[in-house]
Amino acid sequence: MLGVVVAVFLLLRLVPGDPAAMILGERATPESIAELRHRLGLDLPLWQQFADFAVQLVTRFDTGDSLVTGQPARELILATAPVSLGIVGLSVLFAILIAVPLALAAALGKDGWADHLVRILPAVGLGMPLFWIGLLLIIVFAVQLRWFPVGGVGSGPGEPLRSLILPALAVALGLAPPLIRSLRSQLLEVLDADFVTTLRAARIPERRVLGRHVLRAAALPTLTLLSVNAAYLIGGTLVVEKVFGIGGLGTLLFQSIGSRDFPVVQGVALFCAVLVVLVTTLAGVLATLLDPRLRTGGGR
Known part of the structure:
Protein backbone atom coordinates (compact mmCIF):
# COMPACT_ATOMS: atom_id res chain seq x y z
CA MET A 1 0.00 0.00 0.00
CA LEU A 2 2.88 2.34 0.77
CA GLY A 3 4.31 1.63 -2.67
CA VAL A 4 0.94 2.48 -4.21
CA VAL A 5 0.81 5.82 -2.39
CA VAL A 6 4.36 6.71 -3.49
CA ALA A 7 3.63 5.75 -7.11
CA VAL A 8 0.44 7.84 -7.24
CA PHE A 9 2.27 10.79 -5.67
CA LEU A 10 4.99 10.60 -8.35
CA LEU A 11 2.42 10.56 -11.20
CA LEU A 12 2.22 14.35 -11.25
CA ARG A 13 5.93 14.90 -10.66
CA LEU A 14 7.09 12.55 -13.44
CA VAL A 15 5.11 14.31 -16.16
CA PRO A 16 7.57 15.83 -18.68
CA GLY A 17 7.61 19.62 -18.49
CA ASP A 18 5.79 21.82 -16.03
CA PRO A 19 2.41 20.32 -15.01
CA ALA A 20 1.06 23.80 -14.22
CA ALA A 21 1.94 25.03 -17.72
CA MET A 22 0.33 21.92 -19.23
CA ILE A 23 -2.88 22.52 -17.32
CA LEU A 24 -3.15 26.23 -18.23
CA GLY A 25 -2.11 25.84 -21.87
CA GLU A 26 0.26 27.70 -24.18
CA ARG A 27 -1.24 31.17 -23.59
CA ALA A 28 -0.73 31.09 -19.83
CA THR A 29 1.22 33.95 -18.29
CA PRO A 30 4.19 33.31 -15.97
CA GLU A 31 2.16 34.80 -13.12
CA SER A 32 -0.75 32.41 -13.60
CA ILE A 33 1.64 29.44 -13.89
CA ALA A 34 3.40 30.47 -10.66
CA GLU A 35 0.03 30.85 -8.93
CA LEU A 36 -1.11 27.38 -9.99
CA ARG A 37 2.24 25.87 -8.98
CA HIS A 38 1.72 27.38 -5.53
CA ARG A 39 -1.86 26.11 -5.42
CA LEU A 40 -0.73 22.58 -6.30
CA GLY A 41 2.19 22.79 -3.89
CA LEU A 42 4.72 22.18 -6.69
CA ASP A 43 6.94 25.00 -5.42
CA LEU A 44 7.62 23.17 -2.13
CA PRO A 45 10.49 20.72 -1.50
CA LEU A 46 9.69 17.17 -2.65
CA TRP A 47 9.70 15.70 0.87
CA GLN A 48 7.23 18.36 2.05
CA GLN A 49 4.99 17.74 -0.96
CA PHE A 50 4.89 14.03 -0.11
CA ALA A 51 4.22 14.76 3.57
CA ASP A 52 1.28 17.04 2.68
CA PHE A 53 -0.01 14.45 0.21
CA ALA A 54 0.18 11.64 2.80
CA VAL A 55 -1.49 13.76 5.50
CA GLN A 56 -4.31 14.66 3.11
CA LEU A 57 -4.85 10.97 2.30
CA VAL A 58 -4.92 9.96 5.95
CA THR A 59 -7.11 12.81 7.22
CA ARG A 60 -9.43 13.41 4.23
CA PHE A 61 -9.07 10.20 2.17
CA ASP A 62 -8.61 12.52 -0.77
CA THR A 63 -5.96 13.53 -3.33
CA GLY A 64 -7.17 17.12 -3.62
CA ASP A 65 -9.89 19.18 -5.26
CA SER A 66 -10.68 18.93 -8.96
CA LEU A 67 -9.09 21.72 -10.98
CA VAL A 68 -12.14 21.75 -13.27
CA THR A 69 -15.15 21.52 -10.95
CA GLY A 70 -13.59 22.38 -7.60
CA GLN A 71 -15.15 19.28 -6.01
CA PRO A 72 -13.02 16.94 -3.90
Missing part, protein backbone atom coordinates in the same frame (compact mmCIF):
# COMPACT_ATOMS: atom_id res chain seq x y z
CA ALA A 73 -11.68 14.07 -6.00
CA ARG A 74 -13.08 11.69 -3.38
CA GLU A 75 -16.65 12.78 -4.10
CA LEU A 76 -16.24 12.38 -7.86
CA ILE A 77 -14.75 8.90 -7.44
CA LEU A 78 -17.39 7.69 -4.97
CA ALA A 79 -20.13 8.92 -7.32
CA THR A 80 -18.84 6.84 -10.25
CA ALA A 81 -17.23 3.86 -8.49
CA PRO A 82 -20.43 1.77 -7.97
CA VAL A 83 -20.88 1.37 -11.74
CA SER A 84 -17.29 0.22 -12.23
CA LEU A 85 -17.44 -2.12 -9.24
CA GLY A 86 -20.63 -3.61 -10.65
CA ILE A 87 -18.88 -4.37 -13.94
CA VAL A 88 -15.90 -5.88 -12.09
CA GLY A 89 -18.14 -8.14 -10.01
CA LEU A 90 -20.21 -9.30 -12.99
CA SER A 91 -17.05 -9.85 -15.04
CA VAL A 92 -15.63 -12.22 -12.43
CA LEU A 93 -18.95 -14.07 -12.24
CA PHE A 94 -19.21 -14.39 -16.04
CA ALA A 95 -15.55 -15.45 -16.36
CA ILE A 96 -16.13 -18.26 -13.85
CA LEU A 97 -19.37 -19.34 -15.55
CA ILE A 98 -17.51 -19.48 -18.88
CA ALA A 99 -14.26 -21.06 -17.69
CA VAL A 100 -15.52 -23.84 -15.41
CA PRO A 101 -17.90 -25.67 -17.83
CA LEU A 102 -15.51 -25.36 -20.80
CA ALA A 103 -12.46 -26.50 -18.84
CA LEU A 104 -14.43 -29.38 -17.31
CA ALA A 105 -15.74 -30.49 -20.71
CA ALA A 106 -12.23 -30.39 -22.16
CA ALA A 107 -10.69 -32.31 -19.26
CA LEU A 108 -13.36 -35.02 -19.20
CA GLY A 109 -13.14 -35.47 -22.98
CA LYS A 110 -9.35 -35.28 -23.25
CA ASP A 111 -8.09 -35.37 -26.85
CA GLY A 112 -11.66 -35.46 -28.12
CA TRP A 113 -13.37 -32.89 -30.34
CA ALA A 114 -14.59 -30.89 -27.33
CA ASP A 115 -11.06 -30.76 -25.92
CA HIS A 116 -9.58 -29.56 -29.20
CA LEU A 117 -12.30 -26.95 -29.61
CA VAL A 118 -11.85 -25.61 -26.07
CA ARG A 119 -8.06 -25.46 -26.56
CA ILE A 120 -8.48 -23.43 -29.75
CA LEU A 121 -11.03 -20.93 -28.42
CA PRO A 122 -8.78 -19.42 -25.70
CA ALA A 123 -6.00 -18.87 -28.24
CA VAL A 124 -8.44 -16.98 -30.48
CA GLY A 125 -9.83 -15.03 -27.53
CA LEU A 126 -6.38 -13.91 -26.40
CA GLY A 127 -5.81 -12.30 -29.79
CA MET A 128 -8.94 -10.13 -29.64
CA PRO A 129 -8.57 -6.55 -28.35
CA LEU A 130 -10.98 -5.78 -25.55
CA PHE A 131 -12.55 -2.76 -27.26
CA TRP A 132 -13.17 -4.88 -30.39
CA ILE A 133 -14.97 -7.54 -28.34
CA GLY A 134 -17.14 -4.78 -26.88
CA LEU A 135 -18.00 -3.43 -30.33
CA LEU A 136 -18.94 -6.92 -31.56
CA LEU A 137 -21.25 -7.42 -28.58
CA ILE A 138 -22.89 -4.06 -29.25
CA ILE A 139 -23.47 -4.90 -32.93
CA VAL A 140 -24.90 -8.38 -32.24
CA PHE A 141 -26.83 -8.09 -28.98
CA ALA A 142 -27.71 -4.38 -28.88
CA VAL A 143 -28.12 -3.27 -32.50
CA GLN A 144 -29.33 -6.44 -34.24
CA LEU A 145 -31.05 -8.48 -31.50
CA ARG A 146 -31.94 -5.45 -29.32
CA TRP A 147 -31.63 -7.49 -26.14
CA PHE A 148 -29.54 -4.89 -24.35
CA PRO A 149 -29.06 -1.11 -24.56
CA VAL A 150 -26.35 0.19 -26.87
CA GLY A 151 -24.72 2.24 -24.12
CA GLY A 152 -25.21 4.22 -20.96
CA VAL A 153 -26.87 3.09 -17.75
CA GLY A 154 -30.66 3.04 -17.62
CA SER A 155 -32.66 4.23 -14.62
CA GLY A 156 -35.78 2.05 -14.86
CA PRO A 157 -36.49 -1.13 -12.87
CA GLY A 158 -33.68 -3.59 -13.55
CA GLU A 159 -32.14 -1.31 -16.16
CA PRO A 160 -28.85 -0.55 -14.34
CA LEU A 161 -28.04 -4.28 -14.10
CA ARG A 162 -29.19 -4.90 -17.67
CA SER A 163 -26.96 -2.08 -18.91
CA LEU A 164 -23.88 -3.61 -17.26
CA ILE A 165 -24.26 -7.12 -18.69
CA LEU A 166 -22.62 -6.47 -22.08
CA PRO A 167 -19.66 -4.50 -20.68
CA ALA A 168 -19.09 -7.17 -18.04
CA LEU A 169 -19.35 -9.93 -20.67
CA ALA A 170 -16.76 -8.15 -22.82
CA VAL A 171 -14.29 -8.04 -19.92
CA ALA A 172 -15.09 -11.66 -18.99
CA LEU A 173 -14.42 -12.88 -22.55
CA GLY A 174 -11.00 -11.26 -22.39
CA LEU A 175 -10.32 -12.67 -18.92
CA ALA A 176 -11.62 -16.22 -19.44
CA PRO A 177 -9.04 -17.70 -21.92
CA PRO A 178 -6.09 -17.96 -19.49
CA LEU A 179 -8.46 -19.24 -16.80
CA ILE A 180 -9.75 -21.96 -19.11
CA ARG A 181 -6.25 -23.13 -20.01
CA SER A 182 -5.09 -23.13 -16.39
CA LEU A 183 -8.18 -24.90 -15.04
CA ARG A 184 -8.09 -27.55 -17.80
CA SER A 185 -4.46 -28.34 -17.03
CA GLN A 186 -5.14 -28.61 -13.30
CA LEU A 187 -8.26 -30.75 -13.83
CA LEU A 188 -6.30 -33.24 -15.94
CA GLU A 189 -3.69 -33.49 -13.20
CA VAL A 190 -6.26 -33.97 -10.44
CA LEU A 191 -8.32 -36.51 -12.42
CA ASP A 192 -5.22 -38.72 -12.62
CA ALA A 193 -4.60 -38.50 -8.87
CA ASP A 194 -4.89 -41.59 -6.69
CA PHE A 195 -7.57 -40.14 -4.40
CA VAL A 196 -9.93 -39.69 -7.38
CA THR A 197 -9.46 -43.34 -8.33
CA THR A 198 -10.21 -44.32 -4.73
CA LEU A 199 -13.37 -42.20 -4.64
CA ARG A 200 -14.62 -43.75 -7.87
CA ALA A 201 -13.80 -47.23 -6.60
CA ALA A 202 -15.92 -46.48 -3.55
CA ARG A 203 -18.80 -45.84 -5.98
CA ILE A 204 -19.27 -42.24 -4.92
CA PRO A 205 -21.47 -40.46 -7.51
CA GLU A 206 -19.42 -38.87 -10.29
CA ARG A 207 -21.12 -35.52 -9.84
CA ARG A 208 -20.08 -35.45 -6.19
CA VAL A 209 -16.51 -36.49 -7.04
CA LEU A 210 -16.21 -33.69 -9.59
CA GLY A 211 -18.01 -31.00 -7.60
CA ARG A 212 -16.68 -31.55 -4.08
CA HIS A 213 -13.22 -32.94 -4.72
CA VAL A 214 -11.85 -32.50 -8.24
CA LEU A 215 -12.96 -28.91 -8.86
CA ARG A 216 -11.97 -27.83 -5.36
CA ALA A 217 -8.49 -29.29 -5.71
CA ALA A 218 -7.99 -27.81 -9.19
CA ALA A 219 -9.40 -24.36 -8.42
CA LEU A 220 -6.51 -23.08 -6.30
CA PRO A 221 -3.97 -22.34 -9.10
CA THR A 222 -6.74 -20.84 -11.24
CA LEU A 223 -7.82 -18.61 -8.37
CA THR A 224 -4.23 -17.45 -8.01
CA LEU A 225 -4.13 -16.71 -11.75
CA LEU A 226 -7.35 -14.71 -11.42
CA SER A 227 -5.79 -12.57 -8.69
CA VAL A 228 -2.71 -12.02 -10.86
CA ASN A 229 -5.01 -10.77 -13.62
CA ALA A 230 -6.79 -8.35 -11.26
CA ALA A 231 -4.99 -5.41 -12.85
CA TYR A 232 -6.16 -6.53 -16.32
CA LEU A 233 -9.68 -6.97 -14.96
CA ILE A 234 -9.87 -3.45 -13.53
CA GLY A 235 -7.99 -1.83 -16.41
CA GLY A 236 -10.22 -3.62 -18.91
CA THR A 237 -13.28 -2.32 -17.08
CA LEU A 238 -12.08 1.27 -17.52
CA VAL A 239 -11.56 0.74 -21.27
CA VAL A 240 -14.90 -1.00 -21.79
CA GLU A 241 -16.74 1.82 -20.02
CA LYS A 242 -15.49 4.18 -22.71
CA VAL A 243 -16.70 1.84 -25.49
CA PHE A 244 -20.18 1.54 -24.00
CA GLY A 245 -20.46 5.19 -22.95
CA ILE A 246 -20.91 4.32 -19.28
CA GLY A 247 -20.25 7.03 -16.72
CA GLY A 248 -17.95 5.09 -14.43
CA LEU A 249 -14.38 5.49 -13.29
CA GLY A 250 -13.11 4.95 -16.84
CA THR A 251 -15.05 7.92 -18.19
CA LEU A 252 -13.96 10.04 -15.23
CA LEU A 253 -10.33 9.04 -15.77
CA PHE A 254 -10.26 9.81 -19.50
CA GLN A 255 -12.07 13.13 -19.01
CA SER A 256 -9.63 14.11 -16.25
CA ILE A 257 -6.64 13.18 -18.41
CA GLY A 258 -8.01 15.27 -21.27
CA SER A 259 -8.54 18.28 -19.03
CA ARG A 260 -5.23 17.81 -17.15
CA ASP A 261 -7.18 17.42 -13.90
CA PHE A 262 -4.28 15.76 -12.08
CA PRO A 263 -5.81 15.51 -8.56
CA VAL A 264 -8.68 13.45 -9.99
CA VAL A 265 -6.31 11.35 -12.12
CA GLN A 266 -4.26 10.64 -9.00
CA GLY A 267 -7.43 9.76 -7.07
CA VAL A 268 -8.68 7.30 -9.70
CA ALA A 269 -5.22 5.71 -10.00
CA LEU A 270 -5.02 5.32 -6.23
CA PHE A 271 -8.53 3.86 -6.02
CA CYS A 272 -7.82 1.31 -8.77
CA ALA A 273 -4.46 0.36 -7.24
CA VAL A 274 -6.05 -0.18 -3.84
CA LEU A 275 -8.79 -2.23 -5.51
CA VAL A 276 -6.14 -4.48 -7.11
CA VAL A 277 -4.52 -4.99 -3.70
CA LEU A 278 -7.89 -5.85 -2.13
CA VAL A 279 -8.78 -8.32 -4.90
CA THR A 280 -5.41 -10.02 -4.56
CA THR A 281 -5.82 -10.23 -0.77
CA LEU A 282 -9.35 -11.63 -1.13
CA ALA A 283 -8.02 -14.28 -3.51
CA GLY A 284 -5.46 -15.26 -0.89
CA VAL A 285 -8.19 -15.61 1.74
CA LEU A 286 -10.30 -17.77 -0.60
CA ALA A 287 -7.24 -19.90 -1.33
CA THR A 288 -6.89 -20.73 2.38
CA LEU A 289 -10.56 -21.72 2.47
CA LEU A 290 -10.10 -24.05 -0.50
CA ASP A 291 -6.86 -25.54 0.86
CA PRO A 292 -6.69 -25.52 4.70
CA ARG A 293 -3.04 -26.65 4.51
CA LEU A 294 -2.09 -23.09 3.56
CA ARG A 295 -3.12 -21.85 7.01
CA THR A 296 -0.48 -24.00 8.69
CA GLY A 297 2.11 -23.93 5.90
CA GLY A 298 1.45 -27.57 5.03
CA GLY A 299 0.81 -26.68 1.40
CA ARG A 300 4.28 -25.24 0.86
Whole structure:
Protein backbone atom coordinates (compact mmCIF):
# COMPACT_ATOMS: atom_id res chain seq x y z
CA MET A 1 0.00 0.00 0.00
CA LEU A 2 2.88 2.34 0.77
CA GLY A 3 4.31 1.63 -2.67
CA VAL A 4 0.94 2.48 -4.21
CA VAL A 5 0.81 5.82 -2.39
CA VAL A 6 4.36 6.71 -3.49
CA ALA A 7 3.63 5.75 -7.11
CA VAL A 8 0.44 7.84 -7.24
CA PHE A 9 2.27 10.79 -5.67
CA LEU A 10 4.99 10.60 -8.35
CA LEU A 11 2.42 10.56 -11.20
CA LEU A 12 2.22 14.35 -11.25
CA ARG A 13 5.93 14.90 -10.66
CA LEU A 14 7.09 12.55 -13.44
CA VAL A 15 5.11 14.31 -16.16
CA PRO A 16 7.57 15.83 -18.68
CA GLY A 17 7.61 19.62 -18.49
CA ASP A 18 5.79 21.82 -16.03
CA PRO A 19 2.41 20.32 -15.01
CA ALA A 20 1.06 23.80 -14.22
CA ALA A 21 1.94 25.03 -17.72
CA MET A 22 0.33 21.92 -19.23
CA ILE A 23 -2.88 22.52 -17.32
CA LEU A 24 -3.15 26.23 -18.23
CA GLY A 25 -2.11 25.84 -21.87
CA GLU A 26 0.26 27.70 -24.18
CA ARG A 27 -1.24 31.17 -23.59
CA ALA A 28 -0.73 31.09 -19.83
CA THR A 29 1.22 33.95 -18.29
CA PRO A 30 4.19 33.31 -15.97
CA GLU A 31 2.16 34.80 -13.12
CA SER A 32 -0.75 32.41 -13.60
CA ILE A 33 1.64 29.44 -13.89
CA ALA A 34 3.40 30.47 -10.66
CA GLU A 35 0.03 30.85 -8.93
CA LEU A 36 -1.11 27.38 -9.99
CA ARG A 37 2.24 25.87 -8.98
CA HIS A 38 1.72 27.38 -5.53
CA ARG A 39 -1.86 26.11 -5.42
CA LEU A 40 -0.73 22.58 -6.30
CA GLY A 41 2.19 22.79 -3.89
CA LEU A 42 4.72 22.18 -6.69
CA ASP A 43 6.94 25.00 -5.42
CA LEU A 44 7.62 23.17 -2.13
CA PRO A 45 10.49 20.72 -1.50
CA LEU A 46 9.69 17.17 -2.65
CA TRP A 47 9.70 15.70 0.87
CA GLN A 48 7.23 18.36 2.05
CA GLN A 49 4.99 17.74 -0.96
CA PHE A 50 4.89 14.03 -0.11
CA ALA A 51 4.22 14.76 3.57
CA ASP A 52 1.28 17.04 2.68
CA PHE A 53 -0.01 14.45 0.21
CA ALA A 54 0.18 11.64 2.80
CA VAL A 55 -1.49 13.76 5.50
CA GLN A 56 -4.31 14.66 3.11
CA LEU A 57 -4.85 10.97 2.30
CA VAL A 58 -4.92 9.96 5.95
CA THR A 59 -7.11 12.81 7.22
CA ARG A 60 -9.43 13.41 4.23
CA PHE A 61 -9.07 10.20 2.17
CA ASP A 62 -8.61 12.52 -0.77
CA THR A 63 -5.96 13.53 -3.33
CA GLY A 64 -7.17 17.12 -3.62
CA ASP A 65 -9.89 19.18 -5.26
CA SER A 66 -10.68 18.93 -8.96
CA LEU A 67 -9.09 21.72 -10.98
CA VAL A 68 -12.14 21.75 -13.27
CA THR A 69 -15.15 21.52 -10.95
CA GLY A 70 -13.59 22.38 -7.60
CA GLN A 71 -15.15 19.28 -6.01
CA PRO A 72 -13.02 16.94 -3.90
CA ALA A 73 -11.68 14.07 -6.00
CA ARG A 74 -13.08 11.69 -3.38
CA GLU A 75 -16.65 12.78 -4.10
CA LEU A 76 -16.24 12.38 -7.86
CA ILE A 77 -14.75 8.90 -7.44
CA LEU A 78 -17.39 7.69 -4.97
CA ALA A 79 -20.13 8.92 -7.32
CA THR A 80 -18.84 6.84 -10.25
CA ALA A 81 -17.23 3.86 -8.49
CA PRO A 82 -20.43 1.77 -7.97
CA VAL A 83 -20.88 1.37 -11.74
CA SER A 84 -17.29 0.22 -12.23
CA LEU A 85 -17.44 -2.12 -9.24
CA GLY A 86 -20.63 -3.61 -10.65
CA ILE A 87 -18.88 -4.37 -13.94
CA VAL A 88 -15.90 -5.88 -12.09
CA GLY A 89 -18.14 -8.14 -10.01
CA LEU A 90 -20.21 -9.30 -12.99
CA SER A 91 -17.05 -9.85 -15.04
CA VAL A 92 -15.63 -12.22 -12.43
CA LEU A 93 -18.95 -14.07 -12.24
CA PHE A 94 -19.21 -14.39 -16.04
CA ALA A 95 -15.55 -15.45 -16.36
CA ILE A 96 -16.13 -18.26 -13.85
CA LEU A 97 -19.37 -19.34 -15.55
CA ILE A 98 -17.51 -19.48 -18.88
CA ALA A 99 -14.26 -21.06 -17.69
CA VAL A 100 -15.52 -23.84 -15.41
CA PRO A 101 -17.90 -25.67 -17.83
CA LEU A 102 -15.51 -25.36 -20.80
CA ALA A 103 -12.46 -26.50 -18.84
CA LEU A 104 -14.43 -29.38 -17.31
CA ALA A 105 -15.74 -30.49 -20.71
CA ALA A 106 -12.23 -30.39 -22.16
CA ALA A 107 -10.69 -32.31 -19.26
CA LEU A 108 -13.36 -35.02 -19.20
CA GLY A 109 -13.14 -35.47 -22.98
CA LYS A 110 -9.35 -35.28 -23.25
CA ASP A 111 -8.09 -35.37 -26.85
CA GLY A 112 -11.66 -35.46 -28.12
CA TRP A 113 -13.37 -32.89 -30.34
CA ALA A 114 -14.59 -30.89 -27.33
CA ASP A 115 -11.06 -30.76 -25.92
CA HIS A 116 -9.58 -29.56 -29.20
CA LEU A 117 -12.30 -26.95 -29.61
CA VAL A 118 -11.85 -25.61 -26.07
CA ARG A 119 -8.06 -25.46 -26.56
CA ILE A 120 -8.48 -23.43 -29.75
CA LEU A 121 -11.03 -20.93 -28.42
CA PRO A 122 -8.78 -19.42 -25.70
CA ALA A 123 -6.00 -18.87 -28.24
CA VAL A 124 -8.44 -16.98 -30.48
CA GLY A 125 -9.83 -15.03 -27.53
CA LEU A 126 -6.38 -13.91 -26.40
CA GLY A 127 -5.81 -12.30 -29.79
CA MET A 128 -8.94 -10.13 -29.64
CA PRO A 129 -8.57 -6.55 -28.35
CA LEU A 130 -10.98 -5.78 -25.55
CA PHE A 131 -12.55 -2.76 -27.26
CA TRP A 132 -13.17 -4.88 -30.39
CA ILE A 133 -14.97 -7.54 -28.34
CA GLY A 134 -17.14 -4.78 -26.88
CA LEU A 135 -18.00 -3.43 -30.33
CA LEU A 136 -18.94 -6.92 -31.56
CA LEU A 137 -21.25 -7.42 -28.58
CA ILE A 138 -22.89 -4.06 -29.25
CA ILE A 139 -23.47 -4.90 -32.93
CA VAL A 140 -24.90 -8.38 -32.24
CA PHE A 141 -26.83 -8.09 -28.98
CA ALA A 142 -27.71 -4.38 -28.88
CA VAL A 143 -28.12 -3.27 -32.50
CA GLN A 144 -29.33 -6.44 -34.24
CA LEU A 145 -31.05 -8.48 -31.50
CA ARG A 146 -31.94 -5.45 -29.32
CA TRP A 147 -31.63 -7.49 -26.14
CA PHE A 148 -29.54 -4.89 -24.35
CA PRO A 149 -29.06 -1.11 -24.56
CA VAL A 150 -26.35 0.19 -26.87
CA GLY A 151 -24.72 2.24 -24.12
CA GLY A 152 -25.21 4.22 -20.96
CA VAL A 153 -26.87 3.09 -17.75
CA GLY A 154 -30.66 3.04 -17.62
CA SER A 155 -32.66 4.23 -14.62
CA GLY A 156 -35.78 2.05 -14.86
CA PRO A 157 -36.49 -1.13 -12.87
CA GLY A 158 -33.68 -3.59 -13.55
CA GLU A 159 -32.14 -1.31 -16.16
CA PRO A 160 -28.85 -0.55 -14.34
CA LEU A 161 -28.04 -4.28 -14.10
CA ARG A 162 -29.19 -4.90 -17.67
CA SER A 163 -26.96 -2.08 -18.91
CA LEU A 164 -23.88 -3.61 -17.26
CA ILE A 165 -24.26 -7.12 -18.69
CA LEU A 166 -22.62 -6.47 -22.08
CA PRO A 167 -19.66 -4.50 -20.68
CA ALA A 168 -19.09 -7.17 -18.04
CA LEU A 169 -19.35 -9.93 -20.67
CA ALA A 170 -16.76 -8.15 -22.82
CA VAL A 171 -14.29 -8.04 -19.92
CA ALA A 172 -15.09 -11.66 -18.99
CA LEU A 173 -14.42 -12.88 -22.55
CA GLY A 174 -11.00 -11.26 -22.39
CA LEU A 175 -10.32 -12.67 -18.92
CA ALA A 176 -11.62 -16.22 -19.44
CA PRO A 177 -9.04 -17.70 -21.92
CA PRO A 178 -6.09 -17.96 -19.49
CA LEU A 179 -8.46 -19.24 -16.80
CA ILE A 180 -9.75 -21.96 -19.11
CA ARG A 181 -6.25 -23.13 -20.01
CA SER A 182 -5.09 -23.13 -16.39
CA LEU A 183 -8.18 -24.90 -15.04
CA ARG A 184 -8.09 -27.55 -17.80
CA SER A 185 -4.46 -28.34 -17.03
CA GLN A 186 -5.14 -28.61 -13.30
CA LEU A 187 -8.26 -30.75 -13.83
CA LEU A 188 -6.30 -33.24 -15.94
CA GLU A 189 -3.69 -33.49 -13.20
CA VAL A 190 -6.26 -33.97 -10.44
CA LEU A 191 -8.32 -36.51 -12.42
CA ASP A 192 -5.22 -38.72 -12.62
CA ALA A 193 -4.60 -38.50 -8.87
CA ASP A 194 -4.89 -41.59 -6.69
CA PHE A 195 -7.57 -40.14 -4.40
CA VAL A 196 -9.93 -39.69 -7.38
CA THR A 197 -9.46 -43.34 -8.33
CA THR A 198 -10.21 -44.32 -4.73
CA LEU A 199 -13.37 -42.20 -4.64
CA ARG A 200 -14.62 -43.75 -7.87
CA ALA A 201 -13.80 -47.23 -6.60
CA ALA A 202 -15.92 -46.48 -3.55
CA ARG A 203 -18.80 -45.84 -5.98
CA ILE A 204 -19.27 -42.24 -4.92
CA PRO A 205 -21.47 -40.46 -7.51
CA GLU A 206 -19.42 -38.87 -10.29
CA ARG A 207 -21.12 -35.52 -9.84
CA ARG A 208 -20.08 -35.45 -6.19
CA VAL A 209 -16.51 -36.49 -7.04
CA LEU A 210 -16.21 -33.69 -9.59
CA GLY A 211 -18.01 -31.00 -7.60
CA ARG A 212 -16.68 -31.55 -4.08
CA HIS A 213 -13.22 -32.94 -4.72
CA VAL A 214 -11.85 -32.50 -8.24
CA LEU A 215 -12.96 -28.91 -8.86
CA ARG A 216 -11.97 -27.83 -5.36
CA ALA A 217 -8.49 -29.29 -5.71
CA ALA A 218 -7.99 -27.81 -9.19
CA ALA A 219 -9.40 -24.36 -8.42
CA LEU A 220 -6.51 -23.08 -6.30
CA PRO A 221 -3.97 -22.34 -9.10
CA THR A 222 -6.74 -20.84 -11.24
CA LEU A 223 -7.82 -18.61 -8.37
CA THR A 224 -4.23 -17.45 -8.01
CA LEU A 225 -4.13 -16.71 -11.75
CA LEU A 226 -7.35 -14.71 -11.42
CA SER A 227 -5.79 -12.57 -8.69
CA VAL A 228 -2.71 -12.02 -10.86
CA ASN A 229 -5.01 -10.77 -13.62
CA ALA A 230 -6.79 -8.35 -11.26
CA ALA A 231 -4.99 -5.41 -12.85
CA TYR A 232 -6.16 -6.53 -16.32
CA LEU A 233 -9.68 -6.97 -14.96
CA ILE A 234 -9.87 -3.45 -13.53
CA GLY A 235 -7.99 -1.83 -16.41
CA GLY A 236 -10.22 -3.62 -18.91
CA THR A 237 -13.28 -2.32 -17.08
CA LEU A 238 -12.08 1.27 -17.52
CA VAL A 239 -11.56 0.74 -21.27
CA VAL A 240 -14.90 -1.00 -21.79
CA GLU A 241 -16.74 1.82 -20.02
CA LYS A 242 -15.49 4.18 -22.71
CA VAL A 243 -16.70 1.84 -25.49
CA PHE A 244 -20.18 1.54 -24.00
CA GLY A 245 -20.46 5.19 -22.95
CA ILE A 246 -20.91 4.32 -19.28
CA GLY A 247 -20.25 7.03 -16.72
CA GLY A 248 -17.95 5.09 -14.43
CA LEU A 249 -14.38 5.49 -13.29
CA GLY A 250 -13.11 4.95 -16.84
CA THR A 251 -15.05 7.92 -18.19
CA LEU A 252 -13.96 10.04 -15.23
CA LEU A 253 -10.33 9.04 -15.77
CA PHE A 254 -10.26 9.81 -19.50
CA GLN A 255 -12.07 13.13 -19.01
CA SER A 256 -9.63 14.11 -16.25
CA ILE A 257 -6.64 13.18 -18.41
CA GLY A 258 -8.01 15.27 -21.27
CA SER A 259 -8.54 18.28 -19.03
CA ARG A 260 -5.23 17.81 -17.15
CA ASP A 261 -7.18 17.42 -13.90
CA PHE A 262 -4.28 15.76 -12.08
CA PRO A 263 -5.81 15.51 -8.56
CA VAL A 264 -8.68 13.45 -9.99
CA VAL A 265 -6.31 11.35 -12.12
CA GLN A 266 -4.26 10.64 -9.00
CA GLY A 267 -7.43 9.76 -7.07
CA VAL A 268 -8.68 7.30 -9.70
CA ALA A 269 -5.22 5.71 -10.00
CA LEU A 270 -5.02 5.32 -6.23
CA PHE A 271 -8.53 3.86 -6.02
CA CYS A 272 -7.82 1.31 -8.77
CA ALA A 273 -4.46 0.36 -7.24
CA VAL A 274 -6.05 -0.18 -3.84
CA LEU A 275 -8.79 -2.23 -5.51
CA VAL A 276 -6.14 -4.48 -7.11
CA VAL A 277 -4.52 -4.99 -3.70
CA LEU A 278 -7.89 -5.85 -2.13
CA VAL A 279 -8.78 -8.32 -4.90
CA THR A 280 -5.41 -10.02 -4.56
CA THR A 281 -5.82 -10.23 -0.77
CA LEU A 282 -9.35 -11.63 -1.13
CA ALA A 283 -8.02 -14.28 -3.51
CA GLY A 284 -5.46 -15.26 -0.89
CA VAL A 285 -8.19 -15.61 1.74
CA LEU A 286 -10.30 -17.77 -0.60
CA ALA A 287 -7.24 -19.90 -1.33
CA THR A 288 -6.89 -20.73 2.38
CA LEU A 289 -10.56 -21.72 2.47
CA LEU A 290 -10.10 -24.05 -0.50
CA ASP A 291 -6.86 -25.54 0.86
CA PRO A 292 -6.69 -25.52 4.70
CA ARG A 293 -3.04 -26.65 4.51
CA LEU A 294 -2.09 -23.09 3.56
CA ARG A 295 -3.12 -21.85 7.01
CA THR A 296 -0.48 -24.00 8.69
CA GLY A 297 2.11 -23.93 5.90
CA GLY A 298 1.45 -27.57 5.03
CA GLY A 299 0.81 -26.68 1.40
CA ARG A 300 4.28 -25.24 0.86
